[in-house]
Amino acid sequence: xxxxxxxxxxxxxxxxxxxxxxxxxxxxxxxxxxxxxxxxxxxxxxxxxxxxxxxxxxxxxxxxxxxxxxxxxxxxxxxxxxxxxxxxxxxxxxxxxxxxxxxxxxxxxxxxxxxxxxxxxxxxxxxxxxxxxxxxxxxxxxxxxxxxxxxxxxxxxxxxxxxxxxxxxxxxxxxxxxxxxxxxxxxxxxxxxxxxxxxxxxxxxxxxxxxxxxxxxxxxxxxxxxxxxxxxxxxxxxxxxxxxxxxxxxxxxxxxxxxxxxxxxxxxxxxxxxxxxxxxxxxxxxxxxxxxxxxxxxxxxxxxxxxxxxxxxxxxxxxxxxxx
Amino acid sequence: xxxxxxxxxxxxxxxxxxxxxxxxxxxxxxxxxxxxxxxxxxxxxxxxxxxxxxxxxxxxxxxxxxxxxxxxxxxxxxxxxxxxxxxxxxxxxxxxxxxxxxxxxxxxxxxxxxxxxxxxxxxxxxxxxxxxxxxxxxxxxxxx
Numbered sequence: 001x002x003x004x005x006x007x008x009x010x011x012x013x014x015x016x017x018x019x020x021x022x023x024x025x026x027x028x029x030x031x032x033x034x035x036x037x038x039x040x041x042x043x044x045x046x047x048x049x050x051x052x053x054x055x056x057x058x059x060x061x062x063x064x065x066x067x068x069x070x071x072x073x074x075x076x077x078x079x080x081x082x083x084x085x086x087x088x089x090x091x092x093x094x095x096x097x098x099x100x101x102x103x104x105x106x107x108x109x110x111x112x113x114x115x116x117x118x119x120x121x122x123x124x125x126x127x128x129x130x131x132x133x134x135x136x137x138x139x140x141x142x143x144x145x146x147x148x149x150x151x152x153x154x155x156x157x158x159x160x161x162x163x164x165x166x167x168x169x170x171x172x173x174x175x176x177x178x179x180x181x182x183x184x185x186x187x188x189x190x191x192x193x194x195x196x197x198x199x200x201x202x203x204x205x206x207x208x209x210x211x212x213x214x215x216x217x218x219x220x221x222x223x224x225x226x227x228x229x230x231x232x233x234x235x236x237x238x239x240x241x242x243x244x245x246x247x248x249x250x251x252x253x254x255x256x257x258x259x260x261x262x263x264x265x266x267x268x269x270x271x272x273x274x275x276x277x278x279x280x281x282x283x284x285x286x287x288x289x290x291x292x293x294x295x296x297x298x299x300x301x302x303x304x305x306x307x308x309x310x311x312x313x314x315x316x317x318x319x320x321x322x323x324x
Numbered sequence: 325x326x327x328x329x330x331x332x333x334x335x336x337x338x339x340x341x342x343x344x345x346x347x348x349x350x351x352x353x354x355x356x357x358x359x360x361x362x363x364x365x366x367x368x369x370x371x372x373x374x375x376x377x378x379x380x381x382x383x384x385x386x387x388x389x390x391x392x393x394x395x396x397x398x399x400x401x402x403x404x405x406x407x408x409x410x411x412x413x414x415x416x417x418x419x420x421x422x423x424x425x426x427x428x429x430x431x432x433x434x435x436x437x438x439x440x441x442x443x444x445x446x447x448x449x450x451x452x453x454x455x456x457x458x459x460x461x462x463x464x465x466x467x468x
Binding site for chain 2: 019025088089091094098104107113115
């Protein structure tokens with residue numbers, strides 16, 4: 001059967017057709033109007049999946065750890081979606097996407113879906129359409145969805161806006177204890193894994209990080225655990241998944257989950273708004289009388305009463321897009 | 325959202341580069357991946373020791389336009405039909421399949437008959453390969 005066959009992509013995607021998911025992702029990435037309509041149509045059926053951001057410096061072992069996480073999550077019965085982001089060349093626009101090289105063993109498992117994304121000029125660790133791809137994966141029944149950022153330095157923290165749980169990888173040997181008290185990426189980890197636990201300095205790094213993070217409990221009582229992992233050997237992976245599940249429960253039980261979803265919705269709506277604004281002459285958005293409308297739109301997106309695209313249309317005073 | 329009028333943005337062509345079988349190194353495949361990157365392609369690189377199933381799963385999930393197979397071991401007449409079968413079994417019948425590596429001249433026509441669009445042997449210029457891929461990547465029509 002051709003992947004281009006009718007019925008439409010959205011219907012096929014919702015029924016779990018993985019070819020349709022893949023094609024929809026391509027169309028969304030390309031800004032194709034067909035992709036946009038698919039996202040509008042499936043958005044009301046999303047918002048359930050646990051989105052886990054996996055971030056850290058280049059070479060920290062993010063892909064290898066994700067491969068190990070897939071194994072543990074499959075063992076616990078989860079259907080796992082993975083989005084892997086690598087940088088695009090600023091010169092040619094091309095990219096070599098090489099993260100799935102570490103994840104070759106899932107080819108016969110229909111409950112694992114792995115997709116590579118080029119950042120396409122976007123700074124911040126994600127690609128411009130990562131949020132929309134997450135919705136597609138969610139609609140196709142993948143939960144959790146692991147999002148691996150490009151290798152990050154100290155400032156690319158976008159994934160923390162989009163994910164409900166951010167897993168930050170650190171490795172020994174990148175600097176002394178002062179690195180641990182600098183602002184930026186370290187503050188966004190809900191869970192910190194010190195990977196390559198077999199390398200010298202790993203225990204020391206855990207100690208340094210623990211001193212930093214225990215001072216830093218969020219209003220609902222979560223304090224980021226610091227774990228030692230050795231992804232290649234699979235060590236620490238079971239405990240790491242325990243902590244991911246614990247964080248998900250914490251989000252569900254406290255008000256933190258709703259707050260995270262509002263941050264994610266705001267991030268996505270604002271991203272779309274920015275794209276719209278960049279195409280028009282500058283508008284004086286968010287004047288005082290618009291702020292209530294803005295907050296209402298964000299709530300509507302969280303509650304699936306309105307799609308992010310429809311919220312943008314509302315804020316810009318345009319007609320809402322009609323589901324086809 | 326308001327429809328932006330005008331032509332859709334130029335879409336990057338996505339290429340899977342895979343090394344089926346037991347080749348001992350992947351220098352050629354990496355050189356090709358990099359050349360295609362520099363020509364503006366998005367290249368998904370999956371590394372050595374790929375089985376037909378692994379190649380087909382990656383091609384489906386990544387929704388590639390092109391599958392580039394690099395092989396040095398001499399097993400192409402055995403592996404390529406299996407790869408093409410695995411792709412078709414997953415409903416992938418519209419990708420451009422190209423091959424490179426060390427493939428004897430006598431095997432080229434049988435591979436073309438199987439559905440391989442081009443065989444780039446040693447000495448093919450990188451620009452020539454990139455041009456062929458750009459000119460022959462499939463055009464697709466989808467409904468939402």
